[in-house]
Amino acid sequence: MRKPRDFDAELKALEDKARDLKTRKVQQLGELVIATGADVLTANELTGALIVLAETTHTGKREAWAKRGAAFFRGRSPRSPPASVPNTDRSPAPSGGTQPASGGTRAA
Incomplete structure (x- = not known):
């Protein structure tokens, strides 16, 4: 049994x-x-932006956002690096601790 x-x-x-x-x-x-x-955005600004993004049904915009997001994760962020970090192709992520190095969790 x-x-x-x-x-x-x-x-x-x-x-x-x-x-x-x-x-x-x-x-x-x-x-x-x-x-x-x-x-750096206020909670209200970030919330409002996310609501607009979630409500957007325009396929072209969503595809453009997806391409920009993919470029960000490949290390080619559209944001410019801080002035203290030289802009070279050999250092894709600026130092400063804003991104986890291994994609893992960070201690808070």
Whole structure:
């Protein structure tokens, strides 16, 4: 005879995993805001901009944003580097700690 499954334990494990994934998603979104320099905006400005982005259905605009985002993640950010960092092709990310080096989490 087979051992009965503990559905309560399995459900709790799934809930814990879902909570951990939500936490990681929120942390990564925060890191993205900082990495793009959007952390200088007020919460109202950032919220308003995100609402406009989410409501936009114009395919051309969304494709242009996707290309710009892909270029950012490839290290060719449209933002200009700080004046203290020389603009060379050999150093794609300016120093200053705004982007995690390994894509992992940073201690807060």
